[in-house]
Amino acid sequence: MRFNDGFWLLKHGVKPYFGLQVVQVLPNQTADGYDLQVSTKPVRHRGDTLAGPVLSVRVYSPTEGAIGVKIEHFKGREAFARPGITLFPDAPPIPCAVLEEGPDEGLWSVSSGTLAADITQNPYTITFRANGRTLTSAGVKHQALYDVPYKWTLRNASNGSCLATDFSSNPNPPTTPEFVRYVNSELNLSPGELIYGLGEQFGAFVKNGQSVSVWNQDGGTSSEQAYKCVPFYITNRGYGVFVNHPGEVEFEVGSEKVSRVGTSVAGESLEYFIIHGDTPLQILDRYTRLTGRPALLPSWTFGLWLSTSFLTSYDSTTVAGFLQGMQERDCPVRVFHLDCFWMKQYEWCSFTFDPDNFPDPEGYLAEIKNTYGVKICVWINPYISQLSPIFDEAVQGGYLINRLDGTPWQWDLWQPGLGIVDITNPAAREWYAAKLDALIDIGVDTFKTDFGERIPHTGVQFFDGSDPMRMHNTYSVLYNQLVFDVLERRFGKGEAVVFARSATVGGQRFPVHWGGDCESTFEAMAESLRGALSLTASGFGFASHDIGGFEGTPPPEIYNRWVAYGLFSSHSRLHGSGSYRVPWQYGEEAAQYMAKFVDIKHRLMPYIYLQAIQANTRGHPVQRAMFLEFPEDLTTHHLDRQYMLGPSLLVAPVFVPEGEETEYYIPAGRWTSFFYPDRFVDGPCWIKEVVPIDEIPVWVRPGSVLCLGPPGVGRPDYNYTVDLEVQTYEVPIGQSIGVDIPSGRSNHIAGYVKAVSDPAGRVDVIASQGIHVAVVQSFPAYA
Known part of the structure; x- marks a missing residue:
């Protein structure tokens, strides 16, 4: 003001x-x-x-x-x-x-x-x-x-x-x-x-x-x-x-x-x-x-999420074809998401599969889970259309936000005459939770908790007497907490995740959050990154976005650039509005590029999951703005088109058309290209280069020890202690650098790997008991 x-x-x-x-x-x-x-x-x-x-x-x-x-x-x-x-x-x-x-x-x-x-x-x-x-x-x-x-x-x-x-x-x-x-x-x-x-x-x-x-x-x-x-x-x-x-x-x-x-x-x-x-x-x-600290998420959530998209066909033939096609192209999906139209139109939310498209939802979900090894996510929100078969139930139970005269508050913006669940009413929370429990019973593993932003704040009353102005933002936290708590009760601590759009302070406790509706342009891709970096500078540990953009159909080059950026984000979801996001829709080459980045993310999971533990125990975001890691370097203070993935990996997504130069900054020290380790850069410096369409600049910070899983592991949730490839980067002469190895279950640390550089610059790798190292690659120590 x-x-x-x-x-x-x-x-x-x-x-x-x-x-x-x-x-x-x-x-x-x-x-x-x-x-x-x-x-x-x-x-x-x-x-x-x-x-x-x-x-x-x-x-x-x-x-x-x-x-x-x-x-x-x-x-x-x-x-x-x-x-x-x-x-x-x-x-x-x-x-x-x-x-x-x-x-x-x-x-x-x-x-x-x-x-x-x-x-x-x-x-x-x-x-x-x-x-x-x-x-x-x-x-x-x-x-x-x-x-x-x-x-x-x-x-x-x-x-x-x-x-x-x-x-x-x-x-x-x-x-x-x-x-x-x-x-x-x-x-x-x-x-x-x-x-x-x-x-x-x-x-x-x-x-x-x-x-x-x-x-x-x-x-x-x-x-x-x-x-x-x-x-x-x-x-x-x-x-x-x-x-x-x-x-x-x-x-x-x-x-x-x-x-x-x-x-x-x-x-x-x-x-x-x-x-x-x-x-x-x-x-x-x-x-x-x-x-509040960000919750620790299950390791499977860091894999690839694939959506039906919004306005597209959800029939079983299409879904099976997409999941089969992803498997055949070495782009394994770990979470499959059914968007709004798993319910009948005009009935959101009914919490009931549309019987015309899903006559046997329990059997349908069991089949695709068993065949393709995916978790199932379905779209929900806290709004109940008056055409939903459960609307009268909500009104009679007093489960909706009311006007001052005691009648339900309604409007038509998203669904006909929708009301909004009064999250302050314990009976309404139990009622809503029971709807989710019923879906979990037939095979749903997680929920995309959409909406929760435009909560009415004038002329309304809440069950517990809350000030509507104070509830407007807070609603998002209570809504996501309700769903998160249901999942945690059903699956156990450390096994719950929501895919949420709305939040405010405290909402970081109930991850993960995605950036909302964006266009399919380079500009929107940059907007999504700025939003994510602002969010993770505000106490949120994880961030995601709609790979390829939500509105419109991205040209192949934007799709490919966004895939690379998306798979070097904490969470990676393919989602659109009126068009699909499976890679072969953008050319078979796109599937080859995606397969490379999916495999790299799977291999990086011992490193990424350790960062997730740090988010849970210390509030350190997995994806972070450059200045958070390099506050002493004034050049980093304005950078918003690149970021650090944890403390060791610098990622510079490409936001320019194919054939044009991209530009990014390297802080002080000798940095090594992650994909081309024979390439070194001595910072601080700016790099201008034309980046091939199937690549993304990723640089490893000097003094890093990266532990990677085996190639072709095919999923993000595996045993991180076996067959590790240990990569050491610029270990200072006469010093040692140790990293913890998570087991991948809760915040349990299974052991450690230590890189020791002797006076001649030779690097030895020592692993604690229970950690099996298959390959060691050491890049030159400081002269």
Whole structure:
């Protein structure tokens, strides 16, 4: 939200109340910080304490490396606000707060590890510092209440949803206030400081200069809307900022005031955490400790997913032909996905196979699972069409979101008269879970949890009394958690996966997430990568996308380039709208190219699965932006067309037509081509080259030890401890590098492999008991 007219003036009608002066300071009851009373006018004598807002500000540390600032006005109202964001759901906090009063009067400090917050009394400011330098600060008049004319706050002005339409369908529209209260806080942006994250954002990867609303919408990949908005950003200055608010959070990233990040929420309270780390990955470790770690996914999920596509034929002959064709072309499918029309048209969701196309669904699923060795995924969403045979059941049970008059909320946007399952109602959750259980009983292994973004927020009521504005984003987490929990209950911990489109903070706990509807163009392929890198910079461990694009039919060269990129992503799915994505539709050569990349991904599974364990235990994303791995290299800070797959593999997808030069960056050190290990490059440098249509630039970082499975293994889930090919790259003379070897079951580490370079540069490989090494390839150590 923008409150200013330029830098000095306020917009007409805006009433500000700036936090100016600390009038009382007390250590809080838990001894992890200070409780401040901050006046919004100068207090020169006792008479100035009469009337006017006073801000209650808590500055505290809930865990190591994180300091929270909670700004409250009317505390009684916020005490009943729900839902909230669950903190520390997976890992306990690490308390280490230290409180100090400065040598001068009017100075207090809260420190947590190497992070500290210094508070001054008059004027009231907070400065955050670490390792002897200032990270950022909330300076004079950086914290405030704003009363904004109501007409300026209509949701269609800020995030595209239509308040007028919502009101027109409500026979008793709520009375509108004259003003809406906002709480705002600003943090300084230093020269050269860059901002990343805020969830899956498809625009410029660096967020400076952007206005970003954390408000989920299903607008595709080509607009400012996003399916997975997260109130967390990370900077290149050694800290991240998490805003602990489940509803709409509006960020002005150097866009209203060019040297500040402004954060505002409608209401009476705003809480944010500064999270420091010596590296960007340590910041993500601490952030995901606070908000939740990505679940560890079963190893079979990292194989190739093939979809029926959306508007295409799903008949058994077509499906069997595709799966057989993929096998014959050495492109084995590990997960087969049935999209929307496994149910009858107009009946989404009925959770019932269309009897015209699937007269014996249990037998049909059993046949293709046994014949082709695939897992089965089916498409679902939380919407129930009024033409669905279970709609009346949902209405009579009270399982749908209601209007204020108690009748079900409905609209026609996706299905006729659809209602939305009230995820806050325990009976509705049990009812929905029972529908999923019935599908699991006949052979379904996982679900594509589509939609969950445009949840109504005006003129509606939830079963548990949740504020609809706060539920709009939160719904996505509760929805995906419900489905994930059903799968975990049925198949066991470590065996559940959803293929989700919507999410917000905390949603990283229920992977995997894909990027939504994109076009079949190079531009959309780049959009998908930017969205994935923004998402994984926001605490999400895994990312996927529709290989080849969703809308339209890609030309063969775009399809082939996207296949290479997709199989060097954490999860790889072939999916489209009105056209198929099996490779021979784009030429038999495309199938040959795909076979090569599928085999490479299978062979890389000991490495990839180890990164999945790191995501689960430390919050480190499998697919990560270059700056996360190389924060000391300023060139990496703007790169959004290449990435690191784990710490060792640099991947540079090709976004240009065949025959044109692509360009990518190599950081410092001697890097080795993964596919052509006799090719070395000494960085830092830029590479310009024409890349053949069947290749993708992949480079191995110096000092890496890669452990690969055997060629032609044919699946991602196998024994990672047998017949390993160990490849060592530039092991420094006289040093050793060890890597863990996962078993592929849960987060169990089966053993290790160690590469040791002697004084002459010869490399020996030592494997622990239980690890069998079949081949060793060593590339030159440093001279």
